[in-house]
Amino acid sequence: MESSEINALLVDKDGVLVREKSVIPDATEFLATVRRHGLSNIVLSNTSRLTGPGVAHQMRERFGIRGFEDKDAITAVDVTLQYLREHPSRTIVEDMNIAVEGEADLAAAIRGAGFSVVNDAWIDEWPSVPTDVVSGLDGATTYQKLCRAWNAVRRGARLIGVNSDRSYSSACGTELPAAGATLTYLATAKDDGKPDAILGKPQAGIGEVALQRMGLTRETARIAVLGDNIREDMGLALSLREAGWQAEGWMMLTGVTRREQCDHPNIQRVFTDLREVMRTLFHQ
Numbered sequence: 362m363e364s365s366e367i368n369a370l371l372v373d374k375d376g377v378l379v380r381e382k383s384v385i386p387d388a389t390e391f392l393a394t395v396r397r398h399g400l401s402n403i404v405l406s407n408t409s410r411l412t413g414p415g416v417a418h419q420m421r422e423r424f425g426i427r428g429f430e431d432k433d434a435i436t437a438v439d440v441t442l443q444y445l446r447e448h449p450s451r452t453i454v455e456d457m458n459i460a461v462e463g464e465a466d467l468a469a470a471i472r473g474a475g476f477s478v479v480n481d482a483w484i485d486e487w488p489s490v491p492t493d494v495v496s497g498l499d500g501a502t503t504y505q506k507l508c509r510a511w512n513a514v515r516r517g518a519r520l521i522g523v524n525s526d527r528s529y530s531s532a533c534g535t536e537l538p539a540a541g542a543t544l545t546y547l548a549t550a551k552d553d554g555k556p557d558a559i560l561g562k563p564q565a566g567i568g569e570v571a572l573q574r575m576g577l578t579r580e581t582a583r584i585a586v587l588g589d590n591i592r593e594d595m596g597l598a599l600s601l602r603e604a605g606w607q608a609e610g611w612m613m614l615t616g617v618t619r620r621e622q623c624d625h626p627n628i629q630r631v632f633t634d635l636r637e638v639m640r641t642l643f644h645q
Contacts, residue, residue: 362609364641366583369575370395370402371568371597374416374434376589376616377635378404384424385615387635392426394639403571404434407561407593409497409523409540410466412438435571437524437561438467441495442474443570444560450492450519458489460518462510462543463497467523471495480509490516496547496556497523498540507546514550524561526593530617563596565604572606584608585630587638589616595627611638 372378378388395402406416416434420426451457458479461468472478479491491513499506514520526539548554561567572582584601586608588594598610609629614620623631632638 362583362607367585367609367642368401369572369577369582369584370400371571371584371586372402372404373588373590373594373613373616374404374406374420377587377613378426379420379424380616382423384426385635387639389426391635391639392429394643396428398643400642401575401577402433403574405562405567405571405597406434406436407524407526408436409438409463409561411436412442412470415466432574435567435574437567438470438497440560440567440570441521441523442470444521444558444566445471445474445476445493445495448558457493458491459493459495460491460510460513461495461497462502462506462547463495463499463523463540464501467495467497491518493519493521494547495521495523496540496544498526498529499543502543507543511547511550514547519558520544520547520551520556522556522559522561524593525559525563526561562593563600565597565600565606568597568601568606568608569604579605579607582606582608585611587611587613589613589618591618591622591625591627595625598629599627613638 378385413434413436414431416436417429417431420429449457458477459471461478461480468478494510494513522544523540525541527541528536529539544556548556584606586594586598595610598608601608610627612618612623612628612631614633
């Protein structure tokens with residue numbers, strides 16, 4: 362696609378707009394310029410901690426990006442909550458009991474959406490087996506907590522992964538196992554070794570939720586997925602194409618991927634920084 366045809370941006374947060382506790386150069390101007398030109402855009406985050414409004418609050422309060430509204434972000438948690446509502450494991454939603462292998466914010470989001478979270482009900486045995494296990498990143502997990510979730514899956518609970526991220530970079534640059542590693546561990550409790558559902562990037566669903574919010578269809582959307590990760594972000598562009606959307610993977614070199622890694626079929630364009638993206642989109 363020509364850059365002039367792009368009418369929708371799906372933008373990664375970490376590594377594209379922010380990094381740790383700082384805003385990436387030109388990110389504030391980039392978002393303001395996109396808004397000024399009326400180009401549809403939504404920030405997609407694979408976090409298993411925050412909902413979209415939580416990310417929006419973080420962008421405003423921690424990073425000082427004014428004008429960032431709750432509707433401007435969608436996360437893997439949002440898509441997980443939607444999946445639970447649209448694909449309940451029981452005919453009556455109130456009969457669902459969910460065990461959460463993740464941090465307190467994930468459990469709070471699920472509870473806040475009206476579901477019963479039963480993490481505190483298990484010591485050696487469940488009074489009744491949970492209907493679902495939702496798995497995300499838990500930086501303080503223990504063997505006992507993993508045993509709880511693993512045994513629920515072994516006894517028939519549906520296993521849902523908020524995302525399948527293999528690793529993330531710590532503040533000092535060390536690669537550490539992420540939510541996908543926990544999900545793989547829990548899946549060993551199933552005969553086929555596979556989760557029942559995996560949400561978040563690179564699955565097309567999170568992008569389709571964003572495009573629906575923008576009011577775009579397969580016939581009208583011309584999408585650029587702007588991210589710094591080959592597997593999650595560029596994989597999302599591929600998943601969207603396989604689902605019938607016109608989408609390109611635009612790789613940013615402001616995050617985890619180096620230029621020498623960019624000879625990859627899922628990458629259509631490579632950008633050094635956000636100012637280069639603005640020149641491409643708006644010829645400025």
